[in-house]
Amino acid sequence: MNVLTTIEAMRSASRAAKTAGKRVGFVPTMGALHEGHLSLVRSAKAQCDVVAASIFVNPTQFGPNEDFSKYPRAFERDRELFAKEGVELLFAPAVEEMYPAGAVTYVTVEGMSERLCGKSRPGHFRGVTTVVCKLFNIVEPDIAFFGQKDAAQVAIIRRMVRDLDIPVEIAVCPIVREADGLAMSSRNTYLDLQQRKAALVLYRSLQKVKREFESGESNAAKLAEQGRKLFAQEPSVRLDYLEIVAPDNLEALDNIESSALVAVAAFLGATRLIDNFILLRKSVA
Secondary structure, rough: OEEOOOOHHHHHHHHHHOOOOOEEEEEEEEEEEEHHHHHHHHHHHOOOOOEEEEOOOHHHHHHOOOOOOOOOOOOHHHHHHHHHHHHOEEEEOOOOHHHHOOOOOOOOOOOOOHHHHHHHOOOOHHHHHHHHHHHHHOOHHHHEEEEHHHHHHHHHHHHHHHHHHOOOEEEOOOEOOOOOOOEEHHHHHHHHHHHHHHHHHHHHHHHHHHHHHOOOOOOOOHHHHHHHHHHOOOOOEEEEEEEEOOOOOOOOOEEEEOOOOOOOOOEOOOOOEEEEEEEEOOOOO
């Protein structure tokens, strides 16, 4: 595996692969890898000739009171995991490489970036779209792979790619869960044993909404309220939001006619976790 730390080196390596007629897949990460990340690499391996990945803890998507300095970093472990999975190109730049002194340009997807996590984390999605746009310009992948766990992020990136005519296909891979249902996340490492157990309320709330929907309820407000009720049983968990929105533009829904994204975020102490589920109305033959 070739570890590249400069934009020039990464761009040169990716262009060399594409010039040779190879299809480049790209998996952007902030490191602290888990099985969810590795599943993205495997999907990229299955669809592409060369897999590139990045490890970059992006400061512009963290708020002033968030966990940028404490975000888990384990570069050597991550490098070994990527190498084992067959990643050929690993881009691991310094903050100064990605954001040179005096950088004042940002990419914002208006409207969508203020919904869901964007509502409680102002500026978060602006940081995400800016760094992802930069990474796409540097790596120039044919396909970029993201996890369904970050459903709002995926919807916003899809819109950015469409609006800015970025020549990359966005592939979305299923959420990878622990045996008990908790969505895998780098932030799960922050949880103590009691918090880890309490965190399952996120998954239970989604399952409750799913059952009610499959029983015939289609009113989004009533469905969301059923999910929120479960958080009263876990006083150590502070609900940030549980909302039901359109998967493509994140707009709130009144009734679910075809599909909907049920998204939840909650705090366990200082740790914020997210999860989601797609509801699909079965067509009648």
